[in-house]
Amino acid sequence: MDSKAKKKEQFLEMMRSRHACKEFDQRKIPEDDLKYILEAGRLSPSSFGVEQWRFVVVQNQAIKEKIEAASWGQKQISTSSDLVVVVARKDVRSSDDYVKSQIKRWGLEQSAYEGVMEIYKAWVDGREDSILTLWSEKQCYIAAANMMSAAKFIGIDSCPIEGFDANKVNEILNLDANFHTALLLPFGYCNKKARKKFRLNFEDVVRFV
Numbered sequence: 194m195d196s197k198a199k200k201k202e203q204f205l206e207m208m209r210s211r212h213a214c215k216e217f218d219q220r221k222i223p224e225d226d227l228k229y230i231l232e233a234g235r236l237s238p239s240s241f242g243v244e245q246w247r248f249v250v251v252q253n254q255a256i257k258e259k260i261e262a263a264s265w266g267q268k269q270i271s272t273s274s275d276l277v278v279v280v281a282r283k284d285v286r287s288s289d290d291y292v293k294s295q296i297k298r299w300g301l302e303q304s305a306y307e308g309v310m311e312i313y314k315a316w317v318d319g320r321e322d323s324i325l326t327l328w329s330e331k332q333c334y335i336a337a338a339n340m341m342s343a344a345k346f347i348g349i350d351s352c353p354i355e356g357f358d359a360n361k362v363n364e365i366l367n368l369d370a371n372f373h374t375a376l377l378l379p380f381g382y383c384n385k386k387a388r389k390k391f392r393l394n395f396e397d398v399v400r401f402v
């Protein structure tokens with residue numbers, strides 16, 4: 194196998210073997226590996242490069258248990274080594290200082306900066322608050338997918354969790370009003386083998402035109 198074929202196979206093998214783990218064993222993820230996973234999240238693409246996310250790493254067992262109670266008792270949470278809570282920014286209108294500073298860092302001339310902000314305004318500002326938060330959450334899901342893939346690439350399991358009461362989790366984490374919990378991502382080592390994987394066939398999901 195040439196090196197490109199090897200890389201393709203390694204990546205697909207990671208995709209095939211990643212699964213939603215329902216309960217982890219008690220092993221801790223080495224700090225280096227956890228940072229590697231978070232780095233994959235940090236480097237993820239986002240609309241306008243605004244990075245509409247923050248990653249809250251919950252290592253405190255009592256806090257994990259509170260979050261689990263707000264998530265229909267899903268054991269993946271309390272048994273994980275580290276629970277990454279992906280939180281979405283709500284202050285993402287063109288008038289928000291956070292957005293201005295994210296775009297300003299590109300170092301554009303004033304007129305070019307204003308041009309980008311006009312496009313941003315047209316794309317983003319007209320949305321209702323709740324839709325705007327969903328827009329940020331979409332970006333969070335991209336970061337989350339990359340973190341799960343990076344984790345599996347180095348032998349670490351995960352489970353994306355959407356089944357939780359976001360208001361309760363916001364409160365447990367004492368999140369600033371500008372943030373809203375988008376997704377829970379527990380990481381660790383699964384205590385069971387993956388279940389059979391079900392996916393539609395390639396030709397069922399792909400259409401070439």
Ligand SMILES: Cc1cc2nc3c(=O)[nH]c(=O)nc-3n(C[C@H](O)[C@H](O)[C@H](O)COP(=O)(O)O)c2cc1C
Nearest residue numbers: 211212213214215267352353354355356357390391
């Ligand atoms: C956005 C999202 C939310 C999910 N929420 C939950 C959840 O709350 N609890 C859970 O056990 N699995 C959850 N899952 C896992 C899916 O059920 C799982 O990925 C799917 O059944 C495919 O199985 P696989 O990931 O093992 O291949 C979620 C997955 C995604 C992408």
